Amino acid sequence: MSNKKLTWSVVHGMSTTRWAYDIGYEVIVCADACADPDPRAYAALLxxxxxxxxxxGLWRIARVLPTSQIxxxxPPQAD
Structure with missing residues (x-):
């Protein structure tokens, strides 16, 4: 896996998440920034x-984290 990173925060972006993973990005999904009208779909994905x-389940191809952990x-900001 390369050093490329993508953070995605929309559950309906599942195809984008899959695409990013397939081309070598390290994908991080911001779980508490995602939504789905069906709570069961949200749970199944996240x-x-x-x-x-x-x-x-997006956890199979991405790190699913809350905003605080993202x-x-x-990285620390340079002065």
Whole structure:
């Protein structure tokens, strides 16, 4: 995997998430910035504990993190 990174925060961007993963990006999904009108679909895509055997779970191809943890991933700013 390369050093390319993509952070995606829209559940309906699943095809974009898959595409980014397929071309070598390290994908991070911001879970609390995602939404779906069907809470079951949201859970199936983002919460591994709900459907651990789900083939569509984004956790299989991306790191699914809350906003607070994504902010911690930023490299320190140069002075």
């Amino acid at each position: 919460d591994e504990s709900v459907f651990p055997d789900s083939w569509i 902010n911690e991933l930023r």
